[in-house]
Amino acid sequence: xxxxxxxxxxxxxxxxxxxxxxxxxxxxxxxxxxxxxxxxxxxxxxxxxxxxxxxxxxxxxxxxxxxxxxxxxxxxxxxxxxxxxxxxxxxxxxxxxxxxxxxxxxxxxxxxxxxxxxxxxxxxxxxxxxxxxxxxxxxxxxxxxxxxxxxxxxxxxxxxxxxxxxxxxxxxxxxxxxxxxxxxxxxxxxxxxxxxxxxxxxxxxxxxxxxxxxxxxxxxxxxxxxxxxxxxxxxxxxxxxxxxxxxxxxxxxxxxxxxxxxxxxxxxxxxxxxxxxxxxxxxxxxxxxxxxxxxxxxxxxxxxxxxxxxxxxxxxxxxxxxxxxxxxxxxxxxxxxxxxxxxxxxxx
Amino acid sequence: xxxxxxxxxxxxxxxxxxxxxxxxxxxxxxxxxxxxxxxxxxxxxxxxxxxxxxxxxxxxxxxxxxxxxxxxxxxxxxxxxxxxxxxxxxxxxxxxxxxxxxxxxxxxxxxxxxxxxxxxxxxxxxxxxxxxxxxxxxxxxxxxxxxxxxxxxxxxxxxx
Numbered sequence: 001x002x003x004x005x006x007x008x009x010x011x012x013x014x015x016x017x018x019x020x021x022x023x024x025x026x027x028x029x030x031x032x033x034x035x036x037x038x039x040x041x042x043x044x045x046x047x048x049x050x051x052x053x054x055x056x057x058x059x060x061x062x063x064x065x066x067x068x069x070x071x072x073x074x075x076x077x078x079x080x081x082x083x084x085x086x087x088x089x090x091x092x093x094x095x096x097x098x099x100x101x102x103x104x105x106x107x108x109x110x111x112x113x114x115x116x117x118x119x120x121x122x123x124x125x126x127x128x129x130x131x132x133x134x135x136x137x138x139x140x141x142x143x144x145x146x147x148x149x150x151x152x153x154x155x156x157x158x159x160x161x162x163x164x165x166x167x168x169x170x171x172x173x174x175x176x177x178x179x180x181x182x183x184x185x186x187x188x189x190x191x192x193x194x195x196x197x198x199x200x201x202x203x204x205x206x207x208x209x210x211x212x213x214x215x216x217x218x219x220x221x222x223x224x225x226x227x228x229x230x231x232x233x234x235x236x237x238x239x240x241x242x243x244x245x246x247x248x249x250x251x252x253x254x255x256x257x258x259x260x261x262x263x264x265x266x267x268x269x270x271x272x273x274x275x276x277x278x279x280x281x282x283x284x285x286x287x288x289x290x291x292x293x294x295x296x297x298x299x300x301x302x303x304x305x306x307x308x309x310x311x312x313x314x315x316x317x318x319x320x321x322x323x324x325x326x327x328x329x330x331x332x333x334x335x336x337x338x339x340x341x342x343x344x345x346x347x348x
Numbered sequence: 349x350x351x352x353x354x355x356x357x358x359x360x361x362x363x364x365x366x367x368x369x370x371x372x373x374x375x376x377x378x379x380x381x382x383x384x385x386x387x388x389x390x391x392x393x394x395x396x397x398x399x400x401x402x403x404x405x406x407x408x409x410x411x412x413x414x415x416x417x418x419x420x421x422x423x424x425x426x427x428x429x430x431x432x433x434x435x436x437x438x439x440x441x442x443x444x445x446x447x448x449x450x451x452x453x454x455x456x457x458x459x460x461x462x463x464x465x466x467x468x469x470x471x472x473x474x475x476x477x478x479x480x481x482x483x484x485x486x487x488x489x490x491x492x493x494x495x496x497x498x499x500x501x502x503x504x505x506x507x508x
Binding site: 001002003005006007008009010012013014016017018020022023024026027028030031034035319323335338339340341342343 | 376
């Protein structure tokens with residue numbers, strides 16, 4: 001009975017189907033502009049085989065910054081690690097006494113090294129913990145405590161991320177806000193494109209919608225904003241991904257990652273602000289692997305969560321998460337992103 | 349198959365499907381347009397799949413369900429989901445329920461449930477294929493269809 005009503009309603013709806021011609025023409029027009037834009041991006045990027053995202057940023061600064069006289073980092077070519085790699089980047093706020101991981105970014109380097117995938121994990125994502133669930137970033141605070149041992153916090157978060165995603169975290173780094181500020185200034189500012197204006201609740205700063213170049217102080221200000229954004233912390237994660245992509249672009253354009261002298265200067269300048277875990281990989285091998293993938297515009301996706309805040313944090317989306325994790329593990333994030341355009345963060 | 353051949357053969361059907369999903373010709377047009385742009389840009393990948401048509405239908409369905417962030421989602425938000433401006437017809441004799449009423453109930457269903465209804469009662473697809481398009485288990489398809497029907501039945505009882 002209700003089924004018949006349904007079929008009848010659908011049949012009536014059919015009459016309002018728009019004609020095919022205009023749609024087809026509009027699609028062709030849109031494709032032409034998109035292709036043109038893509039070509040421009042590629043031209044800007046091809047000349048320089050670069051930039052392990054923040055990686056260079058991050059990677060290179062081992063706990064002991066290399067001495068100025070040390071041999072150039074990239075002098076000795078090493079065999080590149082094969083297969084996909086996953087790198088964990090943590091942005092940490094330690095201004096308020098305690099330390100919190102505000103941004104958790106998993107950088108997936110596919111086996112074909114075609115591009116980097118920036119996967120934002122919401123810091124308020126609820127993850128299994130002894131005796132229930134806790135926020136992802138609680139693992140960091142608990143391990144770090146009130147001490148200064150960022151490495152302990154990193155290790156705990158790495159474990160939580162590995163448990164959550166089922167992928168091995170091959171390397172990673174922790175960047176503090178002062179570190180991000182210095183890094184931004186050291187590369188000459190970072191271009192960031194915002195879909196909507198952002199107003200800082202910490203300073204008087206206003207970030208207009210559209211593309212802009214941020215200096216270190218402005219970049220950190222933006223990375224801290226969460227209130228007043230449409231999706232709060234989730235939008236901040238998107239801005240962090242936009243920042244990482246901009247940093248990558250900037251390093252690519254300046255040739256920072258491919259020029260050992262420039263790279264060394266950068267490392268010396270910001271080395272102390274960064275904690276790095278190169279895992280089993282050597283630094284040059286890691287930079288080599290990510291540099292090729294970094295030459296293309298990255299794709300940023302967010303770990304699928306339910307948009308509703310459940311009072312304690314964000315829950316993983318039960319329908320999308322399994323497919324997403326399968327794609328991550330099987331190195332098929334590109335397909336997943338193509339099938340879920342709404343989960344992809346616009347970077348330009 | 350080339351993109352042109354695919355569009356010649358399937359664009360009309362996709363538009364009709366999008367109309368059923370969205371209940372609105374403009375939104376349907378936006379939805380199909382956005383999907384087909386991506387289809388054309390990534391045609392090689394689409395053509396490589398076993399069944400390009402199903403692959404595209406899946407892309408379109410995902411985009412519809414995943415409406416929260418996409419570019420067309422914002423337009424949908426602005427327009428609102430339920431079109432209440434359409435005056436209800438006074439002629440109740442022509443049908444047990446008002447013709448626009450079913451449509452407005454439909455638009456209030458969760459998108460995934462609505463998509464499942466369209467796939468079964470408009471496209472007449474078997475549950476297995478529906479599950480494949482929605483990317484879930486056959487059992488999930490059945491339960492979401494029965495939940496959707498229950499919602500609609502409850503509405504029906506209320507008016508009659």
